[in-house]
Amino acid sequence: MTTQQLRPIVSVFPIKGKVKTIKQVPLPSVFSAPIRPDVVRFVHTNMAKNNRQAHAVSTTAGEQTSATSWGTGRAVARIPRVKGSGTGRSGQAAFGNMCRGGRMYAPKKVWRKWHRKINTNQKRYAVCSAIAATAVTPLVMSRGHRVNKLPELPLVVSDQLQSLTKTRQAVKFLKFIGAYRDVEKVIRTKKTRVGQGKYRNRRHVLRKGPMVVYARNLGIKKAFRNIPGVETASVYTLNLLKLAPGSQMGRFIIWTESAFKLLEDIYGSWEKPSKFKSGFYLPRPVMVNTDVERIIKSDQVQTVLRNRRPRSRKYGKKIQRADPYEDMSVMVKLNPYYKTKLQKQKELDEKNKKERKEIVDKSRKEYEDWLYFSEEEEEEEEEGSDEDREIEVLSDEN
Amino acid sequence: MIFPSSYSIRSKWWPPTPETPSTCLSLRESQLLGNENKDEDENVYEFIIWSCVGENFCCFKAKTKLETFCRNRYNLSGICRRKLCPLANSQYATVLEHRGKCLLYMKTIERIHTPNKMWEKIVLPDKYSDALKMIDEKLQYFPKMTINKAKQRLTRIRQYLMRMRRMKLTVQPKLVRVNKKVERRERKRENRALEVAKIEKSINNELVDRLKSGLYDGFYNFDQEEFEQMLDKIGAKYEEEEEEKEKEKTGGSTFVIDEEAENEMEAWGKSPKIWDMEDLVDDNYDKKMKKLKKRKKGKPKFEIEFEQEVNQQQQREKN
Numbered sequence: 001m002t003t004q005q006l007r008p009i010v011s012v013f014p015i016k017g018k019v020k021t022i023k024q025v026p027l028p029s030v031f032s033a034p035i036r037p038d039v040v041r042f043v044h045t046n047m048a049k050n051n052r053q054a055h056a057v058s059t060t061a062g063e064q065t066s067a068t069s070w071g072t073g074r075a076v077a078r079i080p081r082v083k084g085s086g087t088g089r090s091g092q093a094a095f096g097n098m099c100r101g102g103r104m105y106a107p108k109k110v111w112r113k114w115h116r117k118i119n120t121n122q123k124r125y126a127v128c129s130a131i132a133a134t135a136v137t138p139l140v141m142s143r144g145h146r147v148n149k150l151p152e153l154p155l156v157v158s159d160q161l162q163s164l165t166k167t168r169q170a171v172k173f174l175k176f177i178g179a180y181r182d183v184e185k186v187i188r189t190k191k192t193r194v195g196q197g198k199y200r201n202r203r204h205v206l207r208k209g210p211m212v213v214y215a216r217n218l219g220i221k222k223a224f225r226n227i228p229g230v231e232t233a234s235v236y237t238l239n240l241l242k243l244a245p246g247s248q249m250g251r252f253i254i255w256t257e258s259a260f261k262l263l264e265d266i267y268g269s270w271e272k273p274s275k276f277k278s279g280f281y282l283p284r285p286v287m288v289n290t291d292v293e294r295i296i297k298s299d300q301v302q303t304v305l306r307n308r309r310p311r312s313r314k315y316g317k318k319i320q321r322a323d324p325y326e327d328m329s330v331m332v333k334l335n336p337y338y339k340t341k342l343q344k345q346k347e348l349d350e351k352n353k354k355e356r357k358e359i360v361d362k363s364r365k366e367y368e369d370w371l372y373f374s375e376e377e378e379e380e381e382e383e384g385s386d387e388d389r390e391i392e393v394l395s396d397e398n
Numbered sequence: 399m400i401f402p403s404s405y406s407i408r409s410k411w412w413p414p415t416p417e418t419p420s421t422c423l424s425l426r427e428s429q430l431l432g433n434e435n436k437d438e439d440e441n442v443y444e445f446i447i448w449s450c451v452g453e454n455f456c457c458f459k460a461k462t463k464l465e466t467f468c469r470n471r472y473n474l475s476g477i478c479r480r481k482l483c484p485l486a487n488s489q490y491a492t493v494l495e496h497r498g499k500c501l502l503y504m505k506t507i508e509r510i511h512t513p514n515k516m517w518e519k520i521v522l523p524d525k526y527s528d529a530l531k532m533i534d535e536k537l538q539y540f541p542k543m544t545i546n547k548a549k550q551r552l553t554r555i556r557q558y559l560m561r562m563r564r565m566k567l568t569v570q571p572k573l574v575r576v577n578k579k580v581e582r583r584e585r586k587r588e589n590r591a592l593e594v595a596k597i598e599k600s601i602n603n604e605l606v607d608r609l610k611s612g613l614y615d616g617f618y619n620f621d622q623e624e625f626e627q628m629l630d631k632i633g634a635k636y637e638e639e640e641e642e643k644e645k646e647k648t649g650g651s652t653f654v655i656d657e658e659a660e661n662e663m664e665a666w667g668k669s670p671k672i673w674d675m676e677d678l679v680d681d682n683y684d685k686k687m688k689k690l691k692k693r694k695k696g697k698p699k700f701e702i703e704f705e706q707e708v709n710q711q712q713q714r715e716k717n
Contacts, residue, residue: 037450137510138447138485144457150513178514248455291441 012156012257015164015173019151022158027258029137029269033128034285036326037249040240043126044247045306046116047240056110067094123240125283128267130243130251139250144207146185147252149178156255161212165219167226174210174227182209182252186229208245213238215258235259235266236276405540440488440507445676448486452478456485472517481543491544493535493551500529500555502536502548526556660690 007029011021067080079093095320097105113202133139135154140147148155157177169330174180190200193205214220217234224230231242237365243251269276295301311317324331331338415520459478467476472484472492486489487505493500500522509516520536530549537545608614689699 035450037454091688133450136443136447137513137516139450142447142451142456142458142485147513152512152514246455249450284642289442294441358648 006378007297010154010156010260011066011152012158013151013177014158015160016176019177023257025156025257027135027154028260028263029282030128030131030263030267033125033282034133034134035133035139035249036125036129037247039122040126041242041247042130043118043122044240044244046118047123050115052114054110054112054114056112058109059107061093061107062095062101062118065094065150071328089259110394124267124277124280127238127243127277128283130249131238131263134243134251136250140249140252143248143250143252144185145250145252146181147179151180153176154255154294155179155251156257156260159215159257161256162216162220162258163213163218164223165241167223169224170220170227170230174230177254179210179252179254183227187211190228206241208251210252210254211242212254212256213259214256215262220256235262261273288380443507444488445488446490448483449481451485452483459483472505474544474551482547489540489544491540491548493533493548494553495555495559498559501553502533504536522552526553528675 009024009290010023012023012029013019014022065082066367067082069078069080070076072078072194075094079099080095080230082089082092082094084090092101093099094102096102124303128158137147137153140153155177157173161173164173170182171183174183186207189207191205193202197203206229209227211231211233212224213222213233213235215235217232221232224232233242243249243253266277268277268281270284275279291297323329324334401666403509438639447484456468456478458473460467466478468478468483470484472490474484474492480486484505488505488510493505494503495501502520502522504518504520505516506518509518520532522532529552533548535553537548562610595693670704
């Protein structure tokens, strides 16, 4: 794409009969020009401004009053107010952009810069990019053209197409070559414009269909004129606004054989200048080999680089480790003492359990004994208690 | 950090083996990316396309708040991503289904310029394991991600095909809208129609006619007690009314017009509840009966006994 020394071959198809290559033509150098969406966007946005018509607001709009401010002390805003009385208008605010019936902020002037100058070389660069993009199937598809049934891209067709005069013939050709699906899409999606363009003579909105590029107009222009979505153009005057509508590269173009061949002369190559654009050579890419990955991986670069520093754990990828508390084997690998620790703990637990049990059993037994022998003990106790009391009394006296 | 050798680590990037040079992308990474088999120009080509399509406008891109989708028919997983974009990858493969058959679509850079023949279609075998093997075989030199995604897609397609087949065998409930207005209207109309039909009345008439026609003569089995009770009741009433009737008769005779008779007949049909012997025993009873007789030829004469039966029948119907 960028440095194509070899020039691939493109088939030329007939306009009727069978879809078979009748001839083969070398691919012009333009199609190997660098594809630069940024350049195309820049040029397109500026080019699109060039067909504008000046418009402005009337110079006197909102100014046709002799309003003066009432000043301070009247409990109203200081905006100029319409003089006089006897009408609703009197005393109303005037002149300001915030006022009703006032002049707008920064009234539009006719001497606004409507058109843009673009460097000729830039324009040519963009056109070359756009032409190159028309040969890239994915780009044409991404623009929305229905090109699944085409025999080849770029689509080159015999010069007989230029002599077509009837629309019927043109439609027949489009169907034959597989380009009619795109036209169908256009027909299907014709809609009334959204917005006020509707009643400003821009009622309908159409998609862009195929573009037919010819070298000589022997009737082709009129033949394709009435087919919705289809545009015709001469090779000599290819318009970026048509090649990359909406600054989106990849218009579906049908070339006639002579037009296709002429591209080599019109845009030249890197060695030979263009015959029609004086001093113009095809744009050179900034980088010959844009495959940065390859460059980095190449030996020439790798040998010069220093060794890779170890990745910082802090900001590095989180390593999925097995959870030692879930998997015993992992824990043991990390901490071999863990096993013995567990064992010890186990033994301790058992021991404690035993001891505890003993204590509990003992106390329980005591309690039970006390319960069951309580009746007998009660009587004894009563007696005992009397005795105790007596002894106590005695002691008190003493 | 000391890592024991037998420690099982999930990550395959650590520790770095002597095979992978420290400064390059690891071999595994490059395998995943699939850059090994690609030409310089191919990479450039893809890069250009992705810079135009991925970052800028693409007619297949569908953006939502969380995700960017790809509407392209050939996309492996419906998401707009560099490695999944059928446009930005010169070497691409998908699995698509056509009429119940799974097909493997393959695209190579050699065929990109002939959109007609860009996609090579291979019919995958019906057997799942064979299909997987075929995918492995055909996509040998494709990036591993493509192979995995293709297999996943195949599985999903097969699952929904199975489901479709199963569903075809069962009867699917058809969901029909409920139009509130229509429902309301129809319900009202039904109720109205019910009222207007006067079903009870027509049933009444029908039964009465049948009785009159003599269908039920000798058919009806009445409860003996009830029957006697009714007889007693009716007998007493009748005696009273007979006296009244005689008195009235002496007073003056009134003749009934056809219309009136009809109305009263209707009245009999309408409100059987208000049926009393008083209603039944009319002055112009005989005349009415005569008229009825005329209407229906070949019907037997009416007797007092008949009235009782009718009355009881009505009561039974009420019950």
